[in-house]
Amino acid sequence: VVLIVGAGRGIGAAVAKRFARGGYHVVLVRRSDSAQLKASVCEIEAMGGRATGFLMDATTASSSSSSTYNENNNQDPLESLIDKIETTVGPVHVAVYNLGAQIGSRRLQETSRKQFELGWKLGTFGLFRLAKYLLPRMAARSGGSLLVTSSTAAMRGDMGQASHAAAMGGRQRLCQALHAEYARHNVHIAHIVIDSPVDSPDTLGKLLGDEHFDKLRQDFQTKRGGLVDPKAVAGLYWYLHHQPPSTWTFELDLRSRGDMPWWSSSRL
Numbered sequence: 001v002v003l004i005v006g007a008g009r010g011i012g013a014a015v016a017k018r019f020a021r022g023g024y025h026v027v028l029v030r031r032s033d034s035a036q037l038k039a040s041v042c043e044i045e046a047m048g049g050r051a052t053g054f055l056m057d058a059t060t061a062s063s064s065s066s067s068t069y070n071e072n073n074n075q076d077p078l079e080s081l082i083d084k085i086e087t088t089v090g091p092v093h094v095a096v097y098n099l100g101a102q103i104g105s106r107r108l109q110e111t112s113r114k115q116f117e118l119g120w121k122l123g124t125f126g127l128f129r130l131a132k133y134l135l136p137r138m139a140a141r142s143g144g145s146l147l148v149t150s151s152t153a154a155m156r157g158d159m160g161q162a163s164h165a166a167a168m169g170g171r172q173r174l175c176q177a178l179h180a181e182y183a184r185h186n187v188h189i190a191h192i193v194i195d196s197p198v199d200s201p202d203t204l205g206k207l208l209g210d211e212h213f214d215k216l217r218q219d220f221q222t223k224r225g226g227l228v229d230p231k232a233v234a235g236l237y238w239y240l241h242h243q244p245p246s247t248w249t250f251e252l253d254l255r256s257r258g259d260m261p262w263w264s265s266s267r268l
């Protein structure tokens, strides 16, 4: 069973299809678009694969006050969904945490506390909750993978990215800490940095609007080898999950041909 938290038509659905082709039952979770969720499930079934879809906000928890959080609350949507999947579908072998935390480019004074907190919930806290609930189970079963999609903001803070960079930087460090604790239990944690725009209509497409998104697609196609292709990313997730334990990748760093890497100052 593969659980994909954040399964839009970009990386999420592409990873789902790759694992479905490999014989896994895929569980797709997304927040709001029930029509597209259904379409993704039907597409996988039409290919002869097995898929189940759930609509859920993965950031919802019993209390927003950190002093009164009910630890490992199996009534919370994400935790109770994991229970449900493991009871009705089967043990989760691979979890993909694919929620972005981009709230758009906002300078510090335009970033509200609420937006910053939402960025943290998407970027870091949701992953912490997934890991806290699932990794002990994977460890008890002696194996599994947690594959975490990430972005340039995990590696570098930039103008207008206070919330995004703090959230994604936390995501990368959390992955390092999870690796340190769970690799010895045969759970492979990988942090996949995507340092270019992705051909993802449900995230980047909606953020930019159709017209700008089409223009970006064309510009990248002619000058840079195309936007990052979710199908190609999905092939790498499959590869990461199948690496031998003697040779695990912790971090991948991907970008389209011709896009400058995050560590190049010429992009600033």
Ligand SMILES: NC(=O)c1ccc[n+]([C@@H]2O[C@H](COP(=O)([O-])OP(=O)(O)OC[C@H]3O[C@@H](n4cnc5c(N)ncnc54)[C@H](OP(=O)(O)O)[C@@H]3O)[C@@H](O)[C@H]2O)c1
Binding pocket: 005, 006, 007, 008, 009, 010, 011, 012, 013, 029, 030, 031, 032, 033, 034, 056, 057, 058, 059, 097, 098, 099, 100, 101, 122, 149, 150, 151, 152, 194, 195, 196, 197, 198, 199, 200, 201, 202, 203, 204, 230
């Ligand atoms: N797109 C880019 O240009 C880009 C660039 C660099 C890195 N990344 C990284 O790539 C990952 C996302 O991949 P993608 O852009 O290809 O997206 P995608 O897989 O096409 O879609 C992600 C889905 O996550 C769902 N989602 C958002 N918030 C959620 C929540 N609170 N609970 C449950 N589901 C939620 C949304 O569902 P609904 O649509 O149903 O609300 C969205 O469609 C992120 O980690 C991001 O940081 C993306």
